[in-house]
Amino acid sequence: MTQLFFEYGAMGSGKTIEILKVAHNYELQGKKVLLMTPDVDDRAGVGVIASRIGLKRAAVAIHKSDDLFAEVLKNTDDLAAILIDEAQFLAAKQVDQLAQIVDELNIPVMTFGLRQDAFNHLFPGSKRLFEIADKLEEMKTICTFCGKKAITQLRIVDGQPQYEGDQVFIGGDEAYVPVCRKHWYHPDQKRLAELFDTKQHAAN
Template sequence: MSELVFFSGTMDCGKSTLALQIEHNRSARGLQGVIFTRDDRAGEGKLSSRLGLVTDAVEAGESFDVYAHLVDRLSQGGRCDYVIADEAQFFAPEQIDQLARVVDDLGLDVFAFGITTDFRSKLFPGSQRLVELADRIEVLQVEALCWCGARATHNARTVGGMMVVEGAQVVIGDVDAIDEVGYEVLCRRHHRRRMTAASARAAALSPDVLPVDAPAPVAAASGAVRSVAATSGGPVGSVSRPTVRS
């Protein structure tokens, strides 16, 4: 039975790599698929992985009708055994509805790949609709890591390495960008604190230190001991013993 499967995860966890692997495995068995994408970092009409793999795809722009495109292809004698939709978070909710219709009416498996939330931890409209409609949701097991070593769960937008929380929801960038708009995956703690790898390094180099109470001077401590000794009438370190009468 055909399914709509949503593969989700943070940036840099291998979603596009898995999409390319599924395409390779199925095409190696003689199956033919159609790949849709939108706003890929490699440019229009491309599905790319950070490992350097790239393949051609159909760009699903704002007004693009996924279902109509496939019906037209099949009506003209074309073949389609499965569908891959990468960068699905950028798809309009109506396009996600069209993907669900492809499964139900055309009997094709649809594999959608995308991140769930944006740099403000808000759901992308396309991802929200996928969560609502998908037959299965698969969280990728390849864990991206925060700079602190913890599991990364949030996507942060950076400018010059510093995290920002204002701006348009969709701005194309990459995790390797440093001096321009880029993205970084963080654990929830450091996303809440807006602490990226760059800001953490800056904090480590800061001359500011936490205030610490200075220990009491040795001379003052010795004077206190002498005072106690004088009061007791004996030398420092002596211990008075009670007199025992026989």
């Protein structure tokens, strides 16, 4: 059944590895997929889907003003699926366009991304996906401090947790750690200092 999927999880839950695996599995069967990612995430370059373990692939860069239905209409020949990374950065209207692709073009769309930002507020793209996606699936990882399920991520700047600021702040392991709700409010400062001192030494 053709559906709009949203697989979500905290940072470090393996979302990007999963999207690359799904693409690989389709292609092993000789099927064509369209990989896309918002251009705001430029850590590995604009239009690149890259995981923390070094796997990466080129993708079509999505701009905030793009009409995704119109873009896909240009490239529908033998298209088995559309795979979108960092879907939290999509505009709400772009999520509606993905639903239109599913319903009118009969092409499955699988999106991957964060549920909420570092301040525990839904991203616009994630909010709309929760409202209209056919299937939701949580990808799990553990809290940096206690090993319980992480439900969000804590933003770290200069070794200190941040509880206000811009919703979009692009970064990876050097800027975020996955955490449970308890440790989002009360992070282990000693562990945090050790962790980011280690990351700083690794970077140097």
